[in-house]
Each structure stands twice: as C-alpha cells, then as structure tokens.
Amino acid sequence: MSIFPPQKRIWWNEPVEKSEIIWIVIALVWALIMFFMMPYWHLTGDQNLSTEAYRIKPDVFAARTEAFAEKFKVGEEGETGIPVVRPPAGGDVYMLARLWEWWPVLELKKGESYRLHLSSLDWQHGFSLLPENINIQVHPDYEMVLTITPNSSGEFGVVCNEFCGIGHHTMVGKIYVKE
Amino acid sequence: MATTAQFRTCPDTGFRIHLAADKLIKWNAVTAVVFLLVGGLFGLLVALTRWPAVHLLPADLFYLALTAHGLDVLLVWIIFFEIAVLYFACSILLNSRLAAPKVAWLAYWLMLVGAVMTNIAVLRGDSSVMFTSYVPMQAAPDFYLGIILFAVGALFACFVFFGTLVIAKQEKTYEGSVPLVTFGALTAAIIAVFTIAAGAIILVPTLFWSLGYISNIDTLMYKVVWWGMGHSSQQINVAAHIAVWYALAAILFGAKPLSEKVSRGAFLLYILFLQLASAHHLLVEPGLAAEYKIFNTSYALYLAVLASMIHGLTVPGSIEAAQRKKGLTKGLYEWLRKAPWSNPSFSGLALSIIMFGFLGGISGVMMGTEQLNLITHNTTYVPGHFHATVVTGTTLAFMALAYWLVPVLWQRELVLPGLAKWQPYLFGIGMGLVSLFLMGAGTLGVPRRHWDMAFSDAAITHDFPAAAFLMMGLNGVAALIATLGGVIFILNMVGTILWGKKKEAAPAPQAAPEPQPAAAAGAYGGAGTMAVPGTFVLALVFLAAFVLYYFVNWKYLASVWGLS
Known part of the structure; x- marks a missing residue:
C-alpha cells in the first residue's frame, strides 16, 4: 500500500503493467506534439509576440x-x-x-x-x-x-x-x- | 533522545504516533482551517462584488479583500496544512519520532506571526497590492516582512521533515524504502526549498526597497524571480495533494500503486521539471526570448505534464485494481459504481482527481502555451484555471484527508456526518462552476482583479457582451454554493475537535476501514497485476478532451489580429 513501505524491497525491478506502459507512451507523444506546436507556430502562424x-x-x-x-x-x-x-x-x-x-x-x-x-x-x-x-x-x-x-x-x-x-x-x- | 520520546498507539490504524508530532500536526491543521475560513470569506466578498447586479464592496475594500483572499487561502491555509501533511508523512507513516520538535514549534510560530503581520498590513488598507505585489507598486514594509517570516518558518518545517527522514532511517523504524506517500511528500518538500529560496532572493530586496534603502527594483526581474516562488509554490501543492490522493486510495481501499517504479518516477519528474515554469506568467512581457519562454513554460518538453498524466492514471488505476481484487469485476465500472460515494473522503478524492485533471490541468497547459497565452493573459480565465487546480484540486483533496485524519487523531466522531456526505459535492461542484464561469468570462476578455466591468465612471468605456455579465453573475451564485460547502466543512472540523463524541475503545471506523495490507491486491507487476480497463478508458476520454480543447484554442488564436 502507498502508506507502507513497498512490499518487495527490490521494487525497482518489478515489471510495469501494460496499460501503464501504453499510457506513458501516449502521454509522451502528446507532450512532444504540444511542445513542437510552439516553434511550428513561430514558423507558420500569424500571431507571435515580438521580442523587440x-x-x-x-x-x-x-x-x-x-x-x-x-x-x-x-x-x-x-x-x-x-x-x-x-x-x-x-x-x-x-x-x-x-x-x-x-x-x-x-x-x-x-x-x-x-x-x-x-x-x-x-x-x-x-x-x-x-x-x-x-x-x-x-x-x-x-x-x-x-x-x-x-x-x-x-x-x-x-x-x-x-x-x-x-x-x-x-x-x-x-x-x-x-x- | 529516541528512548525518551513518548508514543501512543492509534487504535484505528495501529500506527505508533509520537506525541510531539501528534500535537504539531493538530496545531498546524487547526491553524490552516482557521485561515481557510478567513480567506474563504474574503473570497465570497470578492465574488459578490464581481457579480454585477450585487457589486457589494466599494473599490478600495474590493482590492483589499482580494489581496487578503489570495494571501490567506493560497499561501497560509495551504502551507499550514501541507506542513501537517509533511509531519504526518515522515513521523506517523514511518513510525518515527519527529526530529527537533522545538524547531518545529519555532517554525509554527514564525509562520503564524508572519501570517498575522501581513494580514494586519493588508487590513490597514495601505497594502492592497494583490498577492503578487508587482513593483513599482509598493506595500508597507511589514507586508513583505510578514511573508518573509512565514517563508522562513515553512523552511524550518521542511528541515524538520528532512531530519525526521534521516533519524527514521538511522533508527530503523521501517523496512526498505519509504512509502510512496512519504516519497511524494519529500518531492513537495524539495520543491518547497527551491521555492522559498526564490522568494527570499526577491522579497528581501523588495523589503529594503519599501524601507527606502534600495532605490529601484527592476519590474521585469522582479517578476522572473517572484514567479520562481509564486509558480513553484503551486507545484508544492500539486506534489502534496497527489501524495494525499495516493494516501486516500490506500486508506479507503487498501490500494497499492500499480507500479512503485512508475509512480515514483513521475514524482522524480516533478522534482526535475515542475519547478521550472515561472515563465507561465511572463509569456506576454516585453523582451524575453521566445526560446526561453518555450523551454520554460513547457517544463522542458512537457515532462511535468507527462508526470501528472501518469498520476492521473495510476491513482484511479490503483483503486480499480484494489476493487477488482475484492470481486467488483462486472463490466468496466462496477468498481466505480460501488465505491463509497457517500463517504466524504472518497467523494472528495474522486472530485479532486476529476476536476484537477479536466478543468485545472487542461486549461493550465492551454494558457501556458507561449502563443495561446496572448488570448488569456490577465483575463478571468487565469483565476478560473487556478481555482480548479488549487481549490477543487488541492483544497478538496486536503478536505477529503481531513475527514479521515481529524477523527483518527482526535479520537472523536464527526459531529455532522449527514451534512459531511454532501459537503464535497457542494464545495467541489460549486468551485468547479466558479472555475468554468470565470474561464468562460475570460474567453470574452473580462479582466481579472477589476472592480467594475461596466466602467460606469470611466471617461472612455468598453461594452462587454451580455454573456460576460451573465457569467460573472453565475460565478457569484456558484461561489455562494461553494461557500456553503466550505462552512459545512469548517463547522464539522471545529465541532468534531471541540464537541465530537469520544470514540469507543475498539471502534470500527466507518469512514476509514482499517487497511489490511494482506487483503489488498497481491503482488503487483507482471501477471499478478490486475488490468485496469475502466481507468484506461477514462484516461482516453481525458486525452480526447485535452486534444480537442487545445486545438480549438489554436483555431481561435488564428482568427485574431496578426502580431509579429
């Protein structure tokens, strides 16, 4: 349980459940899409704030x-x-x-x-x-x-x-x- | 020292509780609740003034109340409660004595004196500078001094927390690694140290400036450093309330993390990246490079957002796994339907997770996007966003924990259990609506921190659409509902502590069944782990909402005047 120390002392070698792995991959891809939207808009968008x-x-x-x-x-x-x-x-x-x-x-x-x-x-x-x-x-x-x-x-x-x-x-x- | 420390054994949970820690947790929590009451009532005055048909306060008192509201709830209530959570996570969860209780009391008094000092400065009327106190607008010296004392106290409390982790390890009060909840609290404490350092770097010179020893504070530099404190302190809240989510899932369901590795890795991402993002508040300032803004506002490739999305899956996922293990396996959602929805600890937790993600998380990422900030900056969209994160997220999670913690620590029964069932819904949904209406008004351009959107005594005016007035009115109604929920919470807490019926010697607590590690899900990882299809589908719904809303706003941005 989360309020007790991990049941197995060597918890970092436990395999990760499949739905977690899929979700992490999906979330990472989405994070990268959001990140690259900003430079992309600098190249193609008409609304970018001047830094002058x-x-x-x-x-x-x-x-x-x-x-x-x-x-x-x-x-x-x-x-x-x-x-x-x-x-x-x-x-x-x-x-x-x-x-x-x-x-x-x-x-x-x-x-x-x-x-x-x-x-x-x-x-x-x-x-x-x-x-x-x-x-x-x-x-x-x-x-x-x-x-x-x-x-x-x-x-x-x-x-x-x-x-x-x-x-x-x-x-x-x-x-x-x-x- | 260790041999002289006094302990009692908690009859509900079996934890060994260090008496000094017990008392400190109680005092910090009670002080927190008192400031929640004060700050919450200021918030009601603000909402009633911004309700155009009511327009309660005159301008000067409105700005005073708004300054006090931000200070008392965003800073004082939350940090006092977080200190209580830190002490709980390091001493009770580790069965350890608390390091240096005298330092912890010094921390408490510094925080209390600081909070009262700043409140007096604000109530005197000469320091209505808002929570952010942007220079060159100047407050009285005791305004800044109070915040500095408060921050120094919080820093001492963090050191007590770190010290307790060290002595618990030395005295072998637990086996193996610290519990996940303690790890999450550690994340919050580490971020707090960075936060307080940034605060000291900017507020100490600002104090000397207000005393006349420094002639000028650069306005842009002030904001860059101030938000190193202001934004990071919200990240303390995120880390702390997610630790509380894990704790509640464990307490209520005996849930264990789907994977220790993933959940701890996500907290580690917070330590590394979450505190970057002061540039969220600087996206439309003059002269800052776009590269800096993009890197900083996205927490470097959105790695902290990734961490939050992971917690968003693993907390409900751990509940689903525990419920399925108990036999609630029908369809996708029997585990959720048959959850204890009338237990305020659970309903508060559930609403906190849902609204933090859907309302607070999505809106925060949207308006923290470099270009999209142009269409939201300083409108009521901003308070709309952070009422979802800090109130329906953090505050509701802390309330949910308090429903379990207060009866356990004081060994008393709740005085108003019937009202408590409704409280998270009143408060949570009321505040959720406050968020939505403020965000809606913000998309129509209604400015935040503004006394009169009708501009009745201005030389030149602007006409907001009727929908904007309607939404600010509905915001007032929603704030009344939330206030009712807040008052019920405070009555319940104060009443329980003062007049609650003493628990029987061997109680069977309804709100918090004794967690049975053996009865919880078996070994996790690999074949033994329950799949969590229901949670996964909910996560996909969240992602769809996120993607849709994000691109709708880009579409909106593309329609406004060209800027380059």
Missing part, C-alpha cells in the same frame, strides 16, 4: 508619444480631450499607459501593418484589446515594439487588465479600425 524591446525613460517615451500624436492628430475622442490619431499605414504608432488612461486614441486601417510602441509612465499595466482578446503586459522603463495587423474593422476597447491601483477600473482606451 528597449530600455527607455518614461519622459523620453512620453515626449515621443506626444510628438507622434501632435503630428497625426485628426480629432478628439468625444468630450475627453484625448486626441484621435491617424498614422500612415506601415508606420510607427505610439500608445502610452499611465494612471489611469491609454493615450492617445488610434485610428488604423484594416489589413495594414503598424509598428506599435507600448510603454508605461508609472506602474505596470495590461494592454487588453477587446473584443479581440489580445493581452500584452506593459512595463515602465521598457518599450515594447510589435507589429500589429488589424484583420477586422470597427471600434476596439483597450482595457487595463493589470491591477494598477484605485482607478484601475476606469482605465480604458480606444482603437478605431476603418475599412
């Missing part, structure tokens, strides 16, 4: 994002005063996270690719693009650069899903994707 990142000071990132917003601003988001920014397709796009907003609002074109730069000016935040449900962690002092290609149009929410204090639940941004 830089160290950056929050004020430097804020300055770059403000310059970007000023250059391509096309309007404001309702009464909020947050600029709506329409960058050229294929270009660099900046979005910063701070207590408690995503800034600015972006307007992108469906089917085009953009280099999105993400960083935080204070604490950690979570970039959750909804309803796509793409979730990326945003750190202060690190600038992450990833290429995004919207494949659907409409209005997308950017909800913060990393706890960032008492106003966390009000931290929502927007991305519009036009046809």
Whole structure:
C-alpha cells in the first residue's frame, strides 16, 4: 500500500503493467506534439509576440508619444480631450499607459501593418484589446515594439487588465479600425 | 533522545504516533482551517462584488479583500496544512519520532506571526497590492516582512521533515524504502526549498526597497524571480495533494500503486521539471526570448505534464485494481459504481482527481502555451484555471484527508456526518462552476482583479457582451454554493475537535476501514497485476478532451489580429 513501505524491497525491478506502459507512451507523444506546436507556430502562424524591446525613460517615451500624436492628430475622442490619431499605414504608432488612461486614441486601417510602441509612465499595466482578446503586459522603463495587423474593422476597447491601483477600473482606451 | 520520546498507539490504524508530532500536526491543521475560513470569506466578498447586479464592496475594500483572499487561502491555509501533511508523512507513516520538535514549534510560530503581520498590513488598507505585489507598486514594509517570516518558518518545517527522514532511517523504524506517500511528500518538500529560496532572493530586496534603502527594483526581474516562488509554490501543492490522493486510495481501499517504479518516477519528474515554469506568467512581457519562454513554460518538453498524466492514471488505476481484487469485476465500472460515494473522503478524492485533471490541468497547459497565452493573459480565465487546480484540486483533496485524519487523531466522531456526505459535492461542484464561469468570462476578455466591468465612471468605456455579465453573475451564485460547502466543512472540523463524541475503545471506523495490507491486491507487476480497463478508458476520454480543447484554442488564436 502507498502508506507502507513497498512490499518487495527490490521494487525497482518489478515489471510495469501494460496499460501503464501504453499510457506513458501516449502521454509522451502528446507532450512532444504540444511542445513542437510552439516553434511550428513561430514558423507558420500569424500571431507571435515580438521580442523587440528597449530600455527607455518614461519622459523620453512620453515626449515621443506626444510628438507622434501632435503630428497625426485628426480629432478628439468625444468630450475627453484625448486626441484621435491617424498614422500612415506601415508606420510607427505610439500608445502610452499611465494612471489611469491609454493615450492617445488610434485610428488604423484594416489589413495594414503598424509598428506599435507600448510603454508605461508609472506602474505596470495590461494592454487588453477587446473584443479581440489580445493581452500584452506593459512595463515602465521598457518599450515594447510589435507589429500589429488589424484583420477586422470597427471600434476596439483597450482595457487595463493589470491591477494598477484605485482607478484601475476606469482605465480604458480606444482603437478605431476603418475599412 | 529516541528512548525518551513518548508514543501512543492509534487504535484505528495501529500506527505508533509520537506525541510531539501528534500535537504539531493538530496545531498546524487547526491553524490552516482557521485561515481557510478567513480567506474563504474574503473570497465570497470578492465574488459578490464581481457579480454585477450585487457589486457589494466599494473599490478600495474590493482590492483589499482580494489581496487578503489570495494571501490567506493560497499561501497560509495551504502551507499550514501541507506542513501537517509533511509531519504526518515522515513521523506517523514511518513510525518515527519527529526530529527537533522545538524547531518545529519555532517554525509554527514564525509562520503564524508572519501570517498575522501581513494580514494586519493588508487590513490597514495601505497594502492592497494583490498577492503578487508587482513593483513599482509598493506595500508597507511589514507586508513583505510578514511573508518573509512565514517563508522562513515553512523552511524550518521542511528541515524538520528532512531530519525526521534521516533519524527514521538511522533508527530503523521501517523496512526498505519509504512509502510512496512519504516519497511524494519529500518531492513537495524539495520543491518547497527551491521555492522559498526564490522568494527570499526577491522579497528581501523588495523589503529594503519599501524601507527606502534600495532605490529601484527592476519590474521585469522582479517578476522572473517572484514567479520562481509564486509558480513553484503551486507545484508544492500539486506534489502534496497527489501524495494525499495516493494516501486516500490506500486508506479507503487498501490500494497499492500499480507500479512503485512508475509512480515514483513521475514524482522524480516533478522534482526535475515542475519547478521550472515561472515563465507561465511572463509569456506576454516585453523582451524575453521566445526560446526561453518555450523551454520554460513547457517544463522542458512537457515532462511535468507527462508526470501528472501518469498520476492521473495510476491513482484511479490503483483503486480499480484494489476493487477488482475484492470481486467488483462486472463490466468496466462496477468498481466505480460501488465505491463509497457517500463517504466524504472518497467523494472528495474522486472530485479532486476529476476536476484537477479536466478543468485545472487542461486549461493550465492551454494558457501556458507561449502563443495561446496572448488570448488569456490577465483575463478571468487565469483565476478560473487556478481555482480548479488549487481549490477543487488541492483544497478538496486536503478536505477529503481531513475527514479521515481529524477523527483518527482526535479520537472523536464527526459531529455532522449527514451534512459531511454532501459537503464535497457542494464545495467541489460549486468551485468547479466558479472555475468554468470565470474561464468562460475570460474567453470574452473580462479582466481579472477589476472592480467594475461596466466602467460606469470611466471617461472612455468598453461594452462587454451580455454573456460576460451573465457569467460573472453565475460565478457569484456558484461561489455562494461553494461557500456553503466550505462552512459545512469548517463547522464539522471545529465541532468534531471541540464537541465530537469520544470514540469507543475498539471502534470500527466507518469512514476509514482499517487497511489490511494482506487483503489488498497481491503482488503487483507482471501477471499478478490486475488490468485496469475502466481507468484506461477514462484516461482516453481525458486525452480526447485535452486534444480537442487545445486545438480549438489554436483555431481561435488564428482568427485574431496578426502580431509579429
């Protein structure tokens, strides 16, 4: 019994029961399939997270994002005063996270690719693009650069899903994707 | 020393019980249950706040309650109970005295003082930083100090465990190798040492940072090292509750492992690989290499998942073999149909195995896949997953053990045996539904650790679909059912200890028939071993569910925006 020492002192030479051997082989094969799915998707899949990142000071990132917003601003988001920014397709796009907003609002074109730069000016935040449900962690002092290609149009929410204090639940941004 | 140690003989099991170990096991277990009560009630407050129609607490108290909930149940309840299991596995199962009871008491007090200190910091309201306390969000110094004291205490307890293994061997209190359950507990203790080391490496500097002696803690490095503690501590739970599964199968059915070699080999895989996986929590962080993430998150070729799949076959398989030996051989499942489903030790064990595998295991591997984590990270899918592993897996297994252990150690009868029959179903199925609804809401993108999914006072808002609101409401209902189950458990335990009827001199325990080694399955291995067709078919059903669910999520990932 499992709560007593093994009945036979030399337990490691006992033969293994057949159903156990079959199950171990099946489980091992499945484990290897799951393992190789990840490199396989890097080769063939369209959704792989970029590993491009830089160290950056929050004020430097804020300055770059403000310059970007000023250059391509096309309007404001309702009464909020947050600029709506329409960058050229294929270009660099900046979005910063701070207590408690995503800034600015972006307007992108469906089917085009953009280099999105993400960083935080204070604490950690979570970039959750909804309803796509793409979730990326945003750190202060690190600038992450990833290429995004919207494949659907409409209005997308950017909800913060990393706890960032008492106003966390009000931290929502927007991305519009036009046809 | 050995000659002066005081023992009593357990009338139910015949084990020689060292009185000092007896007392330590009792105190650790009782303290665990008290924190389960406190942490569980915080959990109910969290679920009722996230139920959109109820929305019980204001934001500040919600984040406070959530921090306390994680701390008290994930850390304090589970580790105190695990220390009790460690002492049980090394002293009672080996018929040995416990090494250095004074150190064990020091460990107990360090853990208790640490737990209370951190709780006070949280309840004061200035340390609502969540269980993970990600920098640069800062808690009060006593928040970190309390966790450090708790961890040092747990480390001392592990050393008492190792020391007891050594003296039991020296004093020849058992023949041959240690029992499988003790081996599983040893696995848990080894992982615990690595876990606590990682915790010390990150929490000690963080304490000095909160005191102002260190100016900056790198946010990414904090997470890499913190999860060396945070994730590995969940692996302690897995190893410990699987040891408890084997123990319950032996206690209830006289079951013996189908093969010692395979079951111990699977525990060895845990020691080697299970504690790798801190990268589960780092899959969508900036700048980490894909090669590192793939190797680490898969525990190197999923060898720890392989080990869990082996235990998933061998624990029910050992029960099937024992039942068939007793003559329950009709068809595939007579052994299972005629199992003692109204004994909470068995129903708790069965639900723990099923839900840990189907809900916790499959979802964990899915969201721990490098790319698939993109569609689950920090949504309610994550707490959905770990409520299946840590609550329906670990906590339910520990409850099942407690139904046997508490009456045996205290020599008292359960006060509410009628309610106890229903308790594992209420608690287990309630928590299973909590897991499912949280995971369902997570696939719709509902964020975890979030006070208001309606964004009623936000400048910009996002509209979640009605289904997401419905699922968070159902989650609240399921949490109420589970709470009812949890309260029945605690009433039963506390009531039994305080007011339970003293057992007769020569009892015939209903819940735990005296295991008869001779009556159990004969020699295992080779021709003498019973085949386990029923368990094997169940394992294939599990595999089919696993494969299907895994690829459904790849299909879902393939439909979202391109990312590179």
